[in-house]
Structures are given as C-alpha cells and as structure tokens.
Amino acid sequence: MGRHKQPEIRERLLDACTDAALAGGLPDRLEPFAAATGTSTRMLLYHFGTKDALLRAVLRQARARQRRDWEALLRVRPDEDYRTTLARAWAGMTGPDGQRYLAVFNRLREDAEQQLWPGFRREATTDWLVPLEGGLRTIGRRELATLVLAVIRGLFLDLDATGDTERADQAWAAFVASLGDPQVTSGRPPTSGR
Numbered sequence: 001m002g003r004h005k006q007p008e009i010r011e012r013l014l015d016a017c018t019d020a021a022l023a024g025g026l027p028d029r030l031e032p033f034a035a036a037t038g039t040s041t042r043m044l045l046y047h048f049g050t051k052d053a054l055l056r057a058v059l060r061q062a063r064a065r066q067r068r069d070w071e072a073l074l075r076v077r078p079d080e081d082y083r084t085t086l087a088r089a090w091a092g093m094t095g096p097d098g099q100r101y102l103a104v105f106n107r108l109r110e111d112a113e114q115q116l117w118p119g120f121r122r123e124a125t126t127d128w129l130v131p132l133e134g135g136l137r138t139i140g141r142r143e144l145a146t147l148v149l150a151v152i153r154g155l156f157l158d159l160d161a162t163g164d165t166e167r168a169d170q171a172w173a174a175f176v177a178s179l180g181d182p183q184v185t186s187g188r189p190p191t192s193g194r
Helices: 007-024 031-037 041-048 051-074 082-094 096-110 120-126 129-137 142-162 165-178
Strands: none
Touching (some): 007 031, 007 041, 007 051, 007 096, 031 041, 051 082, 051 096, 051 129, 082 096, 082 129, 082 165, 129 142
C-alpha cells in the first residue's frame, strides 16, 4: 500500500514556498524552494506534481495575500477622506511589503503567452476596480476608478524601469490632489477664465 498525501504537509510546503518567492522572487528552478522548505525537490514534486503546478500554486497564494493586504490599504475608513487613504495605500504598495508582490507578479506581466496563469493580466487589472470604485464613491468620483488604477499601474511600471521613487511619489501626490478638482479629471479642458 502506497503512502497517502497529507494536505497539511502540502499546505505547510506551499506557505514556505510562497514566503520564499515573496522574499526573493519566483525562481526558475525548484532548488530554492527545496532549501526554503527544508525538503527535497523530489518531495515538492510528490506533493505538487510538476514544477509549473507548484509555481501556479505559489502565485495563487501570493495573489491571495496581496489582495488581502492591498484591499486593507484601499478600504474605506469612515473618518478619513479617501484621498488620504489613497496616499497611504500608495506608500504601502510601493514600500517593502508591497514591492515584494510587484517583484513576483512582474514576471507574469512580461509573459506574453501567460503560460503559468492564463488571464492573469486581465484579472490583475479588473479585481482592483471594485475597491477603488467603493472608495472613490465616498468623494463623489466613482467613475474615476479606471483612471486611478491606470495611474497606479503606470507608476508601477515607471518605478520598475527607473527606480525613481521620489519622482513617482510626487506624481502620485499630485494626481491624488487633482481628484478633488472636478475640472482636472472631468475630461473637459480647463476654462481660460475669460
């Protein structure tokens, strides 16, 4: 009689592999995961079947953690203007805790064939719209959720390419301040004052 897989061992391995990926990026080989879990690559394959299956499981768990953490950053606080919430969320998303998610998921954004996670780029875009719409509704600007998300994603790409945190932070602060000015974000050109 063969051994039965134990789900609690698989979950413990998955947690350790996810921690390792968030600390050092998604590896190309299984050895870094084996070292992080204190087991062998053979044992990882026993529990997950293939390297790609393990990578997919790690990515899904990392994504679940990111959604939990970033939704907490973006949630509406009854006693706080949502622009303040957005400013704090940006600091959390681009700080050390947020950067670890960006490092892991950048690999998926660059994968044109989306082999590890088909549809990731679409999902990674649309699942932030609901929390943003809810928050922006509190300042009467629900319709700007797509614009806010596009600016966040664009600044993430800028940060990844240049590392210029100061410039990106200044751009975000200016953008968030503009959310209070209906003329700036309405799509209408400003009046000349004549």
